[in-house]
Amino acid sequence: MHFMANPNIFSKIMEALIPWVIVIFVFSGTLGLIFALFISPPDYQQGDSVRIMYVHVPSAWMALFSYLMIALGSLSFLIWRHPVGSLIAKASAPVGAIFTILCLVTGMIWGKPMWGTYWVWDARLTSMLILLFLFIGYMLIGNAFENQNHGNKVASIFALAGSINLPIIKFSVDWWNTLHQPSIFSMKGISVSNEMLTPLFLMAICFQSYYLLILFMNIKKQIAIIKINNHIILSISKKEK
């Protein structure tokens, strides 16, 4: 059972961390929301609608961070055959996709008062949309094979290809955007003051701990499934003997 050796240590660390992560999540979330909704000042141009930034920006960061985790996990799985790498990569995908969707949706809601329309082919929104495609592709290809181990490997290769391509996509979309210059407004216009940085920072911590929490729960689920399957196989082979 050498496969379980590493995940075992990993799950012990995970179990120890989970209570702390929950505490940090609740604490930073409450504090962050209080700051974001009440204490921080409204923007002198955008008024209260700027407050959606405290959800929009951290979710964009976390979307990229999740993809980074998928890429790193896949790399460690492919090079060192580290099973935990594959577990982290697979568990990061749904959370990452949710963050990306959250970023897109808040971006759209924010875009209505700013640009007068829900969707603008702004460089950042467009890259985020493509990132969402990559997340979806990664999740689907991983589950498209009967042999789960094979699926993990193929998905890892796709994740790496995506991570090589992602900077190129980002570059091309930015370049495309300057070529076409679709809107007079751009999100770069907001100067973030110190009073805005505090809630932004708190919300980023909150999102990060939420990510970790979901990641850990997902990995626990996956390990449980593997254990159950191994148990079934073992009991069947015992019966056969």
Added chain:
Amino acid sequence: MFLFELLKNEIKISSLNRGDSLFVAIFFLVTISLFPLGVGPDTITLSRIAPGIIWIMALLTSIVSLDRLLSDDLDDGTTEMLVSSNIDYTIIALTKIITHWLTTGLPVILMAPLLGLALQMQGSSIGTLIISLFCGTPTLSLIGTFGSALTLNAKHRGILIPLLVLPLNIPILIFGSSCVTLDNINFDPNGSFLVMIGILLIAITLCPLAISILLKMSIEK
């Protein structure tokens, strides 16, 4: 060199078997002629969106034959035979990439001038379009074959291949069509060409390797 023989056989099969090039040419022709019908025959509009249309269709054309590109050989045992005869996986991958380009990229390039004219493009822009297609379609074949290798033995390949391949090809679409757009407004498109060649070089170094690894994985599964 055996690569050449393999290629000859491959092209013979694809021309007999699937009529790939012909199918691709017809697909390209028919879909592009839909645009004026949908958008309207207005000359100015058409000539403005023509490079984008042709590039999008080049992208879509490159994925239509991907689902059988590698799986045919895997299913009928040809890949196993080649491997047991000491043919390297990389050679098999290269053959498939080149075949794909010859059967899809090349017909698209050959038909592009005609369709460019039909879409009211100017002579000089058509020249730029052809060069941009020459720089970009090989990358489409490399990434497309990679996508085909990813989905070997997968369920729902028909949906998976476009979902995996198209996002990865977005930079090529952007730089390819922008070459012509830039040229139209009398800007120098050389930068876009160089970026496309850069992407092609990255794809040439990585894709055959990745495809051969994936082929090996599907054989040894």
Added chain:
Amino acid sequence: MSIQQPSVSKLIVSNLSTSRGGKMIFDKLSFSLAPGEILLVKGENGSGKSTLLSNLANILPPTSGKICLETRKTQKVRYIGHKLAIKTTLTVRQNLSFWCKLYNANNKFFEKSVKDFSLSHFLDFQINKLSAGLIKRVSLARLLIGESLLWILDEPYINMDKKNIELLNKVIEINLNKGIMVVIASHQPIQIDSHKSLDLAFSPPYLSNSQED
């Protein structure tokens, strides 16, 4: 180019183990095959016959153990598996000439192969117009194309009538006398004299040098 002496190119398999999907298929298998010898691999479905043959054909690397064959690099192994590696839209002639190029063989081999497997009437037929037994024969024609040393045949008798089986056995016997080594996986006994056999059904698998009785 030096001519490879048959005595050099013995097939030696030592301590071969292969597992697939975490399940051990066979463990510590050892046997050897000298030129002119034929090995029948027996066993039920799922006992690992095909896996062993894939190992020998260099398609599937074993988990551990060694397969020694001096002339691995020279394309002298002919593997015919369940999938016949025939392009069904090509004609018999086109398939054969592709193999000739694959194995660097000249026209002499082509004609010999056509003659021995009596394919001359069907040369310009498309494969998908032929019967299953005939297609099988076409795939077996690959054995005689180019110089070879080791034939690996996975269930060659499936889809074959009595006449075709006799034809194949004749070809095998003639070539055994020329010093070719043959490994056959089959769940039915073969009508070839003095073959070694390896039964994968027992664990640990053992090698018996039984004379045909």
